[in-house]
Structure formats: structure tokens, C-alpha cells
Amino acid sequence: ILNVEQSPQSLHVQEGDSTNFTCSFPSSNFYALHWYRWETAKSPEALFVMTLNGDEKKKGRISATLNTKEGYSYLYIKGSQPEDSATYLCAFLNTGNQFYFGTGTSLTVIP
Amino acid sequence: SAVISQKPSRDICQRGTSLTIQCQVDSQVTMMFWYRQQPGQSLTLIATANQGSEATYESGFVIDKFPISRPNLTFSTLTVSNMSPEDSSIYLCSVEDHGSTGWYGYTFGSGTRLTVV
Numbered sequence: 001i002l003n004v005e006q007s008p009q010s011l012h013v014q015e016g017d018s019t020n021f022t023c024s025f026p027s028s029n030f031y032a033l034h035w036y037r038w039e040t041a042k043s044p045e046a047l048f049v050m051t052l053n054g055d056e057k058k059k060g061r062i063s064a065t066l067n068t069k070e071g072y073s074y075l076y077i078k079g080s081q082p083e084d085s086a087t088y089l090c091a092f093l094n095t096g097n098q099f100y101f102g103t104g105t106s107l108t109v110i111p
Numbered sequence: 112s113a114v115i116s117q118k119p120s121r122d123i124c125q126r127g128t129s130l131t132i133q134c135q136v137d138s139q140v141t142m143m144f145w146y147r148q149q150p151g152q153s154l155t156l157i158a159t160a161n162q163g164s165e166a167t168y169e170s171g172f173v174i175d176k177f178p179i180s181r182p183n184l185t186f187s188t189l190t191v192s193n194m195s196p197e198d199s200s201i202y203l204c205s206v207e208d209h210g211s212t213g214w215y216g217y218t219f220g221s222g223t224r225l226t227v228v
Contacts, residue, residue: 004153034216043115046208046216089154099217101154 004092006102013080014110020076021105023090027071032093035064035075038104039086047075047088080109112208113138117220124194124227131190132223134204139184144217145177146203154203160187194227201225 005024013019025033032051038044048057053068061078077084087104094100114137124130134143145157157177158166166179180188191198202223208215 036216041120041221043219043221044203044217046218049216091154099156103151103153 004100004102006090006105008105010106012108012110015082017080018078019080020074023073023102025071025092027069029094030068031095033066033073034091036089037086038089044089082109082111085109112215113206113218115204115218115220117204117223119223121224126195126227128194129190129192131188132202133188134220136185136206140206143187144205145189148201196227199225199227
């Protein structure tokens with residue numbers, strides 16, 4: 001089993017603050033990196049699918065970058081809102097079609 | 112993207128009993144995936160369910176403990192058999208989400224939160 005690590009494990013920020021967290025994954029046999037947002041009692045929702053080194057993707061106030069050579073991705077949230085409170089999961093897909101999730105970063109935005 | 116209806120959403124079960132979780136997809140899909148998230152752990156793939164053939168189980172998971180049915184291209188069930196407190200987890204089904212412009216990732220059911228007492 002490969003290690004996909006996310007940090008921090010949990011995060012509390014004030015409304016309006018910007019924040020970011022990290023996903024680390026193996027740099028070999030890379031195929032794709034996914035980010036999901038998982039709110040309590042709901043389905044994980046796909047945010048980004050990233051495949052190319054140097055990729056930057058943006059969806060509203062949320063953006064992500066990808067470095068496949070060093071094996072990390074950052075997720076940024078600008079101007080956090082209470083509705084951003086969720087667990088953010090990254091998942092690494094390798095060329096063998098194996099899919100590994102990180103343990104997630106739990107974000108709480110305090111009004 | 113596909114929409115998945117998963118039930119039950121939660122259950123509290125006695126040890127030694129079994130629970131069957133159902134997932135219904137609103138479109139035909141070749142593969143359905145079953146995941147488990149134990150407290151404090153990552154989402155871990157249990158098995159891949161293919162229509163018309165036996166499910167493919169990941170290392171550490173066996174058919175006797177987690178029997179899977181896949182009677183057609185829109186439906187699957189996962190049974191957690193002879194449950195113990197260690198089976199207390201969130202169980203999720205998912206499918207690949209392919210759109211007209213590419214691959215969007217995976218779509219998940221809303222999960223089944225199982226507590227075994």
C-alpha cells in the first residue's frame with residue numbers, strides 16, 4: 001500500500017482567512033491526482049482531477065497546484081466561508097490503475 | 112455526472128449479525144467500487160464489482176466477510192457479515208465519472224455509517 005499523506009490533519013480558521021493544505025504522494029508511476037470535498041452526511045464531491053506536472057486548477061475560491069516530480073499538491077481556499085467546512089481528501093492514481101486516498105484534512109471555518 | 116442512491120445511511124447493529132448495503136446508479140456503469148473508512152483512517156478500497164462476474168477483492172478483504180452482488184449494470188450490494196466492533200466504519204460505493212470532455216473522477220454514494228455494538 002502506498003503512502004498518500006495530507007497535512008495538517010485538521011485546521012480551524014476564521015471566516016475570511018485564506019488557507020492551504022498539502023497532499024504528498026509517490027513521485028513514481030504517477031497518473032493523476034484527485035481532490036475531493038466531503039461534507040458530513042453527504043457524498044464526497046470531486047473538486048479537481050490533475051494530470052500534468054505544473055497543473056493549476058481553479059473553481060471559484062478554491063484552487064490547486066500539482067508538482068509530480070517532487071510528489072505534492074497544494075489546495076488553496078481564498079477568503080474561507082463557513083460553507084467551506086468539510087474534509088478535503090486527495091487521492092493518487094498510479095499507472096497501474098490503483099487508487100489511494102489520503103486521510104484527509106478536516107477544515108472548520110469559524111464565523 | 113452519475114447520481115448514486117445508497118442506503119441505509121446509517122445503522123447500529125449487534126455483533127455477529129450481517130448488514131447489506133445497497134447502491135443504485137441512475138445510469139449503466141461497468142464497474143462499481145466499494146470503499147471503507149475506519150475512524151481516523153483513509154478511504155480504503157474493499158472490492159470492485161463487475162456485472163456478470165465475481166467481484167475483485169483487495170488484499171486484506173475476502174468474499175466470505177464482504178460478499179458482493181452485481182445483478183445488473185445499475186445496482187450492487189455489499190454485505191458486511193458476522194460483524195464485530197472493528198467493522199464500525201463508513202462504507203461508500205462509487206463509480207467512474209466520464210463526461211464528454213474527459214474524466215471527472217469518481218462519483219460516490221452518500222455513505223453508510225455503521226456502528227457495531
